[in-house]
Amino acid sequence: MNQPSDNAGAAASGLPRLVLAVAASERDAFFPPPADELGRLAQVRTVEPQDVQTLAEFSDVMGDADIVVTAWGFPRLDAERLAAAPRLRLVMHAAASVKYLVSDALWEREIVLSQAGSAMGPAVAELSLTATLSLLRRTHRMDHALRAGIDWDTAREIPRAREMSGSRIGVIGASRTGRAYITACQALGAQVTVYDPYLPADDPLHGVAQDLSTLVATSDVVAVHAPETSETHHLIGAAEISAMPDGALVVNTARSALLDMNALFEAASAGRIDVALDVFDTEPLPVDDRWRLLPNVLLTGHRGGATADSRRRAGLIVVDEIQRHLDGRPLQHAVGRNDLSTRG
Structure with missing residues (x-):
């Protein structure tokens, strides 16, 4: 179910709109409560990745989003989906591989992409x-x-x-x-x-x-x-x-x-x-x-990067990259079109 964050005054204060599309099973590992690190930066709407798979679902959630935080299971950002997210300016991937996520349309829109794979x-x-x-x-x-x-x-x-x-x-x-x-x-x-x-x-x-x-x-x-x-x-x-x-x-x-x-x-x-x-x-x-x-x-069952420590490191990278984006500073983990030929 889609859930807006409890930062009630966020919209009125001019904070950007952020969609947090990380599965509930992983969300607290990245952003453990009671800290509301993302809520201090943006008006947060939390969704399950499986709830934005169709274009209609995607459009309903992403239509007014400035930032999206993804992990696993988020749909590919092709031209059709990006057209349904006209305000989107930053895709912050909390995991590593971004190849499945991006398309040429992302670069054509000059949307910034970053990822927390180093965590x-x-x-x-x-x-x-x-x-x-x-x-x-x-x-x-x-x-x-x-x-x-x-x-x-x-x-x-x-x-x-x-x-x-x-x-x-x-x-x-x-x-x-x-x-x-x-x-x-x-x-x-x-x-x-x-x-x-x-x-x-x-x-x-x-x-x-x-x-x-x-x-x-x-x-x-x-x-x-x-x-x-x-x-x-x-x-x-x-x-x-x-x-x-x-x-x-x-x-x-x-x-x-x-x-x-x-x-x-x-x-x-x-x-x-x-x-x-x-x-x-x-x-x-x-x-x-x-x-x-x-x-x-x-x-072992593809759990090499799935430690409590690495998830928390990734969450901190996500928060820091979003803060840098909002401040107009260079991102430390940005991914460009040419990077995809040598990254997974």
């Missing part, structure tokens, strides 16, 4: 680190075996565990998340290399940069932290997976489309590599999905 970087990197440590120590295999009722001695008959210190970690993508992951791995003594074709020559990581074929063939762990773009689709294909050494570990907390998931499954089901996945081609993951059956695979 999720530390959380995703931490889950990736957790998965890496679990795979190295074979925690997932032991857990599967003991829960399946396998006897103690047989459950302990797993490949010898490895420590992070001295392990060769190959990172695909020097993104914000990738860099946070690299810092954590290096702090634990890992030997890190990185593949990122957009890495500037003066970047501190340039000294550990490698080409993709070398990285996958020489890494104990391959961790994926690149965005999903046309260039990165199946970046790690059958040839790259085949080139990985026996016993290699793959960690993907980015997007499933970056890997050929069929080729990855073949290698994992053959027992040649171990895998940790937080993202899948089909989500929610079906209860009978093939990945659920492999004891050498660690699965």
Whole structure:
């Protein structure tokens, strides 16, 4: 149900109109009560994303909106919908990927777009680190075996565990998340290399940069932290997976489309590599999905960035960006048309 905020004098005081289209299940995580941070900046109307899917619903809610705060499930802002929101000047995305949300009409209208994806970087990197440590120590295999009722001695008959210190970690993508992951791995003594074709020559990581074929063939762990773009689709294909050494570990907390998931499954089901996945081609993951059956695979349900801390960081970014917009100051997390080719 649509609910106006309780900031009664907002309209009379000339505050802009803001639509908060974040699902109730996530709203308080971004903007915990009793704080009314958005209400001090604008007249807020709260809606559920599923309640603005049709053009009529969208027009009813967005017709007088100056700002919209989105997260997941908000409809694509195409020309038809933007025509129904003539006053819209700022789209503030509280999550990360904005590709599904924008269209050429957004840029033609010169509507400002910003997103709070940087808030999720530390959380995703931490889950990736957790998965890496679990795979190295074979925690997932032991857990599967003991829960399946396998006897103690047989459950302990797993490949010898490895420590992070001295392990060769190959990172695909020097993104914000990738860099946070690299810092954590290096702090634990890992030997890190990185593949990122957009890495500037003066970047501190340039000294550990490698080409993709070398990285996958020489890494104990391959961790994926690149965005999903046309260039990165199946970046790690059958040839790259085949080139990985026996016993290699793959960690993907980015997007499933970056890997050929069929080729990855073949290698994992053959027992040649171990895998940790937080993202899948089909989500929610079906209860009978093939990945659920492999004891050498660690699965989490696309929750890498969903910590209490990251949600609160994102909420603070949203508030700060809106304040900057209203003050006429440059936004710190603005996204331009050209950014979409290198961002997810």
